[in-house]
Amino acid sequence: MSIDAEYYLSVIRDIPVIIKQISDNIIEIQSDARVINSVLIADYIKSYFSFEIDANLIFQDDFRRLNPELYSLLTSYFSLRILRQDPYETMISFMCAQGIGMHLIRKQIGMLKKNYGNKISITLSGKEVILHSFPTPERLAAVDPLVLSSCTNNNRIRAKNIVLAAQGVADGKIDLQALSDPAIPLAELRSTLCKNPGIGYKIADCIALFGLGRFDAFPIDTHVRQYLGKWFNSRTALRSLTPANYLILDAEARTLLNPELAGYGGHILFHCWRKEIKKLHSF
DNA sequence: CCCCAGGCTTTTC
DNA sequence: GAAAAGCATGGG
Numbered sequence: 192m193s194i195d196a197e198y199y200l201s202v203i204r205d206i207p208v209i210i211k212q213i214s215d216n217i218i219e220i221q222s223d224a225r226v227i228n229s230v231l232i233a234d235y236i237k238s239y240f241s242f243e244i245d246a247n248l249i250f251q252d253d254f255r256r257l258n259p260e261l262y263s264l265l266t267s268y269f270s271l272r273i274l275r276q277d278p279y280e281t282m283i284s285f286m287c288a289q290g291i292g293m294h295l296i297r298k299q300i301g302m303l304k305k306n307y308g309n310k311i312s313i314t315l316s317g318k319e320v321i322l323h324s325f326p327t328p329e330r331l332a333a334v335d336p337l338v339l340s341s342c343t344n345n346n347r348i349r350a351k352n353i354v355l356a357a358q359g360v361a362d363g364k365i366d367l368q369a370l371s372d373p374a375i376p377l378a379e380l381r382s383t384l385c386k387n388p389g390i391g392y393k394i395a396d397c398i399a400l401f402g403l404g405r406f407d408a409f410p411i412d413t414h415v416r417q418y419l420g421k422w423f424n425s426r427t428a429l430r431s432l433t434p435a436n437y438l439i440l441d442a443e444a445r446t447l448l449n450p451e452l453a454g455y456g457g458h459i460l461f462h463c464w465r466k467e468i469k470k471l472h473s474f
Numbered sequence: 475c476c477c478c479a480g481g482c483t484t485t486t487c
Numbered sequence: 488g489a490a491a492a493g494c495a496t497g498g499g
Contacts, residue, residue: 289481295496296480346495348483391482412480432481433489461480 205324207313240272249456268463278367280325281402285394302342331357352389406455418464
């Protein structure tokens with residue numbers, strides 16, 4: 192596998208990690224830690240990068256037969272990984288992602304970490320680099336929403352919703368551990384998450400897909416709607432993305448992709464669409 | 475100045 | 488019930 196840089200500095204569950212490209216198909220994970228979340232780091236990383244998922248399970252023979260040109264375009268994205276990220280961090284992060292561009296989303300999350308996260312020192316090639324962990328629920332729960340709004344693109348409603356969500360996690364009213372039970376039906380999981388202000392269908396599905404390991408969850412945003420229209424001739428995709436149309440598109444996607452891995456496939460399609468068609472480079 | 479960006483909520487018909 | 492308008496800012 193490969194990453195699109197010489198190395199990445201990352202903080203996984205408060206553990207600083209260096210991800211380095213060694214050769215074309217080999218990356219190396221460096222860390223001083225032996226365990227993450229009480230799991231041996233090697234085992235944790237294996238699960239974190241969801242290495243057990245094979246794109247050929249998602250885009251099966253019928254897909255390949257019906258969409259030969261698209262399939263060949265997609266194959267260079269088959270090594271793309273969906274990370275099993277922390278559910279709370281995923282929830283807050285995607286609450287920052289409503290109707291704005293990627294660089295503004297990254298800016299918001301960066302400010303949240305810098306202003307309210309813990310400093311983490313890491314040594315890289317003999318030089319000290321300061322990283323920031325994601326702020327704890329307790330920390331964000333205690334912030335005045337008006338103050339926090341400087342980190343949320345000056346959107347006070349978003350800041351208030353983030354504080355409410357952090358408070359919910361801190362006091363146990365939002366039990367993300369319980370929601371990580373794979374036996375919970377997807378529709379039920381989504382409606383539970385949507386009870387929180389600031390979380391609609393799309394963000395609920397993102398939390399499920401990226402934070403709860405639910406690779407069957409299929410978030411539909413403006414890009415997904417576009418490729419469903421262009422690549423799969425969906426008539427619904429030509430209409431505005433109302434809640435009703437969202438559910439129709441969700442059902443359509445499950446007829447195109449292996450339903451159990453629809454979201455994983457959607458993410459591969461998403462990045463292929465953004466990079467090949469929209470010519471966007473930011474992730 | 476327009477529209478669009480990994481949408482959700484409130485108002486209005 | 489479903490559509491329309493408001494939220495916020497930066498970039499094309």
